[in-house]
Amino acid sequence: MKPFTYTTIYLILLISPIGGIDFWKTILNFFRKRCDDRTSFNYKGLDAELKNKVFGQHLASAVVLRAVSVFMHDKNPPKPLVLSFHGGSGTGKNHIAKIIAQNLFSKGEHSKQVHWFIGDYHFNTGTNIEACKVQLQQWIRGNVSACPHSMFIFDEMDKMNPELIDSIRPSLDHYDNIDGVSYRHAIFLFIGNAGASAINQVTLNFWKEGEIREEIQLSSQDLENEISKEVFNNKKSGLWHSSLINKNVVDFFVPFLPLEFRHVRLCALEEMRALALPPKQKIAEQAAREMPYFPREERVFSVKGCKGSEPE
Numbered sequence: 001m002k003p004f005t006y007t008t009i010y011l012i013l014l015i016s017p018i019g020g021i022d023f024w025k026t027i028l029n030f031f032r033k034r035c036d037d038r039t040s041f042n043y044k045g046l047d048a049e050l051k052n053k054v055f056g057q058h059l060a061s062a063v064v065l066r067a068v069s070v071f072m073h074d075k076n077p078p079k080p081l082v083l084s085f086h087g088g089s090g091t092g093k094n095h096i097a098k099i100i101a102q103n104l105f106s107k108g109e110h111s112k113q114v115h116w117f118i119g120d121y122h123f124n125t126g127t128n129i130e131a132c133k134v135q136l137q138q139w140i141r142g143n144v145s146a147c148p149h150s151m152f153i154f155d156e157m158d159k160m161n162p163e164l165i166d167s168i169r170p171s172l173d174h175y176d177n178i179d180g181v182s183y184r185h186a187i188f189l190f191i192g193n194a195g196a197s198a199i200n201q202v203t204l205n206f207w208k209e210g211e212i213r214e215e216i217q218l219s220s221q222d223l224e225n226e227i228s229k230e231v232f233n234n235k236k237s238g239l240w241h242s243s244l245i246n247k248n249v250v251d252f253f254v255p256f257l258p259l260e261f262r263h264v265r266l267c268a269l270e271e272m273r274a275l276a277l278p279p280k281q282k283i284a285e286q287a288a289r290e291m292p293y294f295p296r297e298e299r300v301f302s303v304k305g306c307k308g309s310e311p312e
């Protein structure tokens, strides 16, 4: 659509008295419905940030870069992009979600097209699950019909009622449209701790065998299957007990590996840089040394990942 010119505005002013209040309402709605933000996928930006600002997650970074760029370059994707992030706390799941948003929308994570739902905070289903379901469906529908490239992030999946997640399944699947709304350009991210013990075990096995961590693949020791099994069998893991897995609506299970001392140190340095402080190696090292590590004997992986590694 061509940008509005003064002539257009003049014309609107000229004819406005004819339509009266209804006319202005229509104009107002027209502007409200438009996406407030520019969707412009920045492949180079995404690639660079995943390389420079994410530490120890070669697997997640590669899967995300590939999945998002293939999806964004597809003019006619058969279904929305659905990614599920798994791993312990502080391993960078939310961090990567924000990086995706930053490279999709000019206003990044603060774009009105990014919707961040937190497990039990947004949907305290104790009160009325049916009302929550209807609300969530309406939100997704309303936002996608206004802006097809909307992004929905479900954080702390482990605390979310599976019934609630089940209720949005149709919007994640291969449908041309549902009641006239197409969800095929939307992105859904699920974030949770489920699957972390399988991921940690595989990473520890690699470490014990003296193998290079960066060589861990989705197929290593059946990693992807182990995650989905753990996630599926865990009755507490929110969505996973739902029918999402059976229906294959999740495009990728993305594992976040437990972080080692060297990664925590890099996080601390990056944090200083982000705060515009001069990066000090010694302080970063000390911050990393003060973190707790597991397993108890070997003490290889940071219990809280990079969380809390920020220098005071």
Ligand SMILES: *[C@@H]1O[C@H](CO)[C@@H](O)[C@H](O)[C@H]1NC(C)=O
Binding pocket: 115, 116, 138, 139, 140, 141, 142, 143, 146
């Ligand atoms: C879009 O989602 C937000 C929640 O993130 C909700 O408050 C809003 O009402 C939704 N918009 C529409 C048009 O449904």
